[in-house]
Amino acid sequence: MLVLKFGGTSVGSIENMNNVRSIINDGTQKIVVLSAMSGTTNALVEISEQLNAGDRDNALELIEELLVKYAQVIEDLLQNKQLKEEVSKYVLSVYETLIEQTKSKYNELVHNTIVAQGELLSTFIFSRFLIQEGINAVLLPALDFMRVDQQHEPDSFYIQQNLNRIIDDNQQADIYITQGFICLDVQGQISNLQRGGSDYTASIIGAAIQAEEVQIWTDIDGFHNNDPRYVENTTAIQKISFDEAAELAYFGAKICIHKPLCRLEI
Ligand code: ASP
Numbered sequence: 272m273l274v275l276k277f278g279g280t281s282v283g284s285i286e287n288m289n290n291v292r293s294i295i296n297d298g299t300q301k302i303v304v305l306s307a308m309s310g311t312t313n314a315l316v317e318i319s320e321q322l323n324a325g326d327r328d329n330a331l332e333l334i335e336e337l338l339v340k341y342a343q344v345i346e347d348l349l350q351n352k353q354l355k356e357e358v359s360k361y362v363l364s365v366y367e368t369l370i371e372q373t374k375s376k377y378n379e380l381v382h383n384t385i386v387a388q389g390e391l392l393s394t395f396i397f398s399r400f401l402i403q404e405g406i407n408a409v410l411l412p413a414l415d416f417m418r419v420d421q422q423h424e425p426d427s428f429y430i431q432q433n434l435n436r437i438i439d440d441n442q443q444a445d446i447y448i449t450q451g452f453i454c455l456d457v458q459g460q461i462s463n464l465q466r467g468g469s470d471y472t473a474s475i476i477g478a479a480i481q482a483e484e485v486q487i488w489t490d491i492d493g494f495h496n497n498d499p500r501y502v503e504n505t506t507a508i509q510k511i512s513f514d515e516a517a518e519l520a521y522f523g524a525k526i527c528i529h530k531p532l533c534r535l536e537i
């Protein structure tokens with residue numbers, strides 16, 4: 272089985288979600304790990320910070336903004352009435368969870384509950400989108416198998432046992448969708464693998480199911496001649512030797528080999 276991870280921008284627009292759909296829909300069974308839609312985790316962190324600072328009104332405003340954004344996503348992405356209703360209900364339940372957090376005494380659990388909502392939203396929405404498009408997709412809740420131990424390291428035995436059982440129970444699916452980033456802590460409370468943790472989720476899953484391959488996809492048009500985060504006007508290199516690519520990867524570059532989304536093989 273393959274494990275493919277797609278980041279926030281890959282599920283951040285209808286066009287990109289369609290790209291992901293065509294990449295994953297090739298008839299082979301796979302697990303797809305998703306991040307939150309781009310901007311969502313930052314918005315959730317901001318909500319949490321406002322609450323921590325005691326500014327509930329501001330937090331509520333940010334929650335409303337997020338709801339508006341997702342209402343638009345649903346509108347643009349889903350035409351099937353039943354699926355649209357199902358997703359709307361789910362978004363509403365996330366909204367209620369967030370509102371509930373604004374009424375609780377602020378602590379780490381409140382923070383972790385808030386920041387987890389991004390991956391819960393993206394995976395729910397994307398799985399229903401795949402179903403609308405006639406793809407046999409099943410959502411595997413990460414909180415049913417992803418857990419860390421006392422040292423906040425992945426509890427490999429627990430993950431392996433539970434994930435394989437859940438996959439066995441859902442053998443009929445072609446595509447399993449699950450959340451990156453989120454997990455349970457040793458007390459069984461919602462936690463996460465730190466910012467950017469979805470790549471880590473994909474690797475943990477890959478190890479647990481002994482996947483043939485773990486692919487980390489990102490949305491750049493190829494291997495660039497410099498790091499676009501630091502240098503302006505970089506361009507994609509047309510041809511590069513494997514050795515050169517491997518050398519650059521060793522020094523931290525991402526290997527990008529597919530258009531329009533690219534993938535980093537690890
Ligand atoms: N959504 C989380 C973040 O923004 C995890 C991830 O994207 O990997 O940090």
Ligand code: MG
Nearest residue numbers: 278467468470
């Ligand atoms: Mg990332």
